[in-house]
Amino acid sequence: MNEATDLQDLYRRTVLDHSRNPRNCRRIEAADASADGHNPLCGDKLTVYIKRDGPEIKDLAFEGVGCAISVASASIMTERLGHAAIAAARNEIALVLQQFGPTPADAQSLPGDMAALSGVRSYPSRTKCATLAWKTLLAVLDGENRPVTTEE
Amino acid sequence: MSANLTKERTQPLADLDIERIRDDFPILAEKINGHRLAYLDSAASSQHPQSVINAISHYYEHDHANVHRGVHTLSHRATDAHEGARENVRRFINAASTREIIFTRGTTEAINLVATSFGTTLEAGDEIVISHLEHHSNIVPWQMLCERTGSTLRVIPINDRGELILDAFHDLLNSRTRLVSVAHVSNALGTVMPVAEIISAAKTRGIPVLLDGAQAIPHQAVDVTALECDFYAFSGHKMFGPTGIGALYAREQWLERLPPYQGGGDMILEVSFDGTTFNDLPYKFEAGTPNIAGAVGLGAAIDYIDSIGMDRIQAYEANLLHYATAQLSAIDGLRLIGTAEHKAGVVSFTFDDIHPHDIGTVLDHQGVAIRTGHHCAMPVMDFFGIAGTARASLAFYNNRQDIDQLVDGLQVAIGMFRT
Numbered sequence: 169m170n171e172a173t174d175l176q177d178l179y180r181r182t183v184l185d186h187s188r189n190p191r192n193c194r195r196i197e198a199a200d201a202s203a204d205g206h207n208p209l210c211g212d213k214l215t216v217y218i219k220r221d222g223p224e225i226k227d228l229a230f231e232g233v234g235c236a237i238s239v240a241s242a243s244i245m246t247e248r249l250g251h252a253a254i255a256a257a258r259n260e261i262a263l264v265l266q267q268f269g270p271t272p273a274d275a276q277s278l279p280g281d282m283a284a285l286s287g288v289r290s291y292p293s294r295t296k297c298a299t300l301a302w303k304t305l306l307a308v309l310d311g312e313n314r315p316v317t318t319e320e
Numbered sequence: 321m322s323a324n325l326t327k328e329r330t331q332p333l334a335d336l337d338i339e340r341i342r343d344d345f346p347i348l349a350e351k352i353n354g355h356r357l358a359y360l361d362s363a364a365s366s367q368h369p370q371s372v373i374n375a376i377s378h379y380y381e382h383d384h385a386n387v388h389r390g391v392h393t394l395s396h397r398a399t400d401a402h403e404g405a406r407e408n409v410r411r412f413i414n415a416a417s418t419r420e421i422i423f424t425r426g427t428t429e430a431i432n433l434v435a436t437s438f439g440t441t442l443e444a445g446d447e448i449v450i451s452h453l454e455h456h457s458n459i460v461p462w463q464m465l466c467e468r469t470g471s472t473l474r475v476i477p478i479n480d481r482g483e484l485i486l487d488a489f490h491d492l493l494n495s496r497t498r499l500v501s502v503a504h505v506s507n508a509l510g511t512v513m514p515v516a517e518i519i520s521a522a523k524t525r526g527i528p529v530l531l532d533g534a535q536a537i538p539h540q541a542v543d544v545t546a547l548e549c550d551f552y553a554f555s556g557h558k559m560f561g562p563t564g565i566g567a568l569y570a571r572e573q574w575l576e577r578l579p580p581y582q583g584g585g586d587m588i589l590e591v592s593f594d595g596t597t598f599n600d601l602p603y604k605f606e607a608g609t610p611n612i613a614g615a616v617g618l619g620a621a622i623d624y625i626d627s628i629g630m631d632r633i634q635a636y637e638a639n640l641l642h643y644a645t646a647q648l649s650a651i652d653g654l655r656l657i658g659t660a661e662h663k664a665g666v667v668s669f670t671f672d673d674i675h676p677h678d679i680g681t682v683l684d685h686q687g688v689a690i691r692t693g694h695h696c697a698m699p700v701m702d703f704f705g706i707a708g709t710a711r712a713s714l715a716f717y718n719n720r721q722d723i724d725q726l727v728d729g730l731q732v733a734i735g736m737f738r739t
Contacts (some may be wrong), residue, residue, distance in 0.1 A: 179737075181638070187737075210677045211708045235677035235678045237677075
């Protein structure tokens with residue numbers, strides 16, 4: 169871990185806001201698809217629900233328990249992609265997963281409020297918290313029935 | 321033997337010179353994120369006194385060769401060091417003979433050894449009894465064995481303090497019960513199990529008992545002869561020794577009867593393509609070149625513990641655990657998970673509004689090392705309806721300053737996350 173990174177850089181105001189008051193934290197009863205995400209390292213589990221309208225997402229929500237990082241990330245994701253075209257959503261998922269992966273592209277920053285989570289990249293053990301919801305949404309879009317895990 | 325780890329200390333705290341003891345552990349002087357290290361994760365892995373580090377270095381610098389088969393001087397020295405460590409282990413747990421001490425990679429391998437070798441005696445319909453408090457390493461090997469043999473796993477339930485419900489245990493024992501395998505001390509909650517009563521009830525029915533001693537052996541004197549258990553498993557790295565070494569104590573009558581765990585060198589007397597004659601005990605259960613340096617380190621760790629005295633360690637830790645429990649209980653919104661009457665070494669807790677993972681990160685920033693998550697005991701977490709806990713675990717090198725640093729760190733986390 170980078171010792172210079174301070175806590176305020178990890179838990180920025182935006183992150184704390186989303187974790188304390190997560191957006192779209194609910195079940196979609198008439199969901200077209202859903203998938204479960206699991207981080208076996210910390211026991212966190214969440215479910216991502218999607219309602220589609222043709223090539224677009226009409227509603228996106230999640231429920232479950234998690235740390236401030238994973239809840240904030242899920243909350244921001246549903247806020248950003250709740251009405252996105254599915255193709256655009258896929259692009260954004262790919263960008264986010266790459267940015268929290270081992271080889272983030274320096275030229276590209278995290279989109280929108282996700283930038284508030286950029287401090288997580290200094291914590292290798294916590295990047296899985298930031299990507300859980302996004303990996304789970306990818307599974308929903310791919311129509312995979314098997315639960316997603318951060319440990320592949 | 322008394323399993324009561326919370327009894328009143330009989331010696332003054334000052335009797336243990338903690339500052340001198342802390343000086344014996346070089347890693348405790350590390351600065352972590354600019355702060356004094358408060359290492360409160362010894363239940364995951366304990367730290368090493370200089371004497372253990374020196375013993376391993378000395379072995380590699382002066383004594384290393386393969387054991388048991390060389391005619392040259394270094395092989396004799398390595399064999400003497402390895403077998404000397406085995407005698408240390410025997411003495412430490414008061415086994416009758418070194419023939420009953422099998423070196424393993426750790427507790428997990430020791431339990432798997434029993435599940436494999438003892439498991440050959442099981443038939444469909446047989447039953448194995450474990451408890452709801454077990455570490456995954458004392459669950460999964462038995463599930464795998466049950467899958468192989470058609471046996472059934474029975475689980476002793478717990479109450480909301482994290483204690484075994486003994487009446488239910490007695491009801492689980494029947495004519496098909498072949499083995500009882502329980503922790504001596506719970507890793508997730510610190511509950512000291514009523515092993516004397518468990519062993520007594522099992523013995524009355526002629527059922528052997530395995531104790532997972534990983535979390536007990538750094539905190540209290542263990543006497544396998546007094547306990548009258550059939551198997552006792554533990555790890556070196558939770559008792560100030562290195563990783564990759566542990567031991568299984570098993571009664572000689574079992575080891576004589578059971579088939580080997582793995583085949584290979586060292587565990588044979590004679591091999592031909594017509595057949596193989598297995599080696600004598602304990603080597604019959606130790607295939608391949610052993611972890612010689614690990615055994616040497618474990619032996620040195622035992623010498624170190626003996627130099628302080630387990631009774632004094634137990635008394636000191638009981639006092640420190642009492643202090644930690646009191647200090648943490650005073651924090652608003654903190655819920656202790658595991659409030660058994662008899663506990664050792666562990667305080668597990670949660671907050672309704674702060675996730676354990678976030679607590680762990682905030683504490684790390686202040687030099688406080690704790691474990692967060694399910695602690696390889698997911699059934700325990702399920703019982704309490706939580707995903708995980710924050711767990712502070714103690715060793716005799718901890719002091720009240722460590723606890724105060726933990727409490728201060730938790731106040732920072734509360735200030736940060738609580739609205």
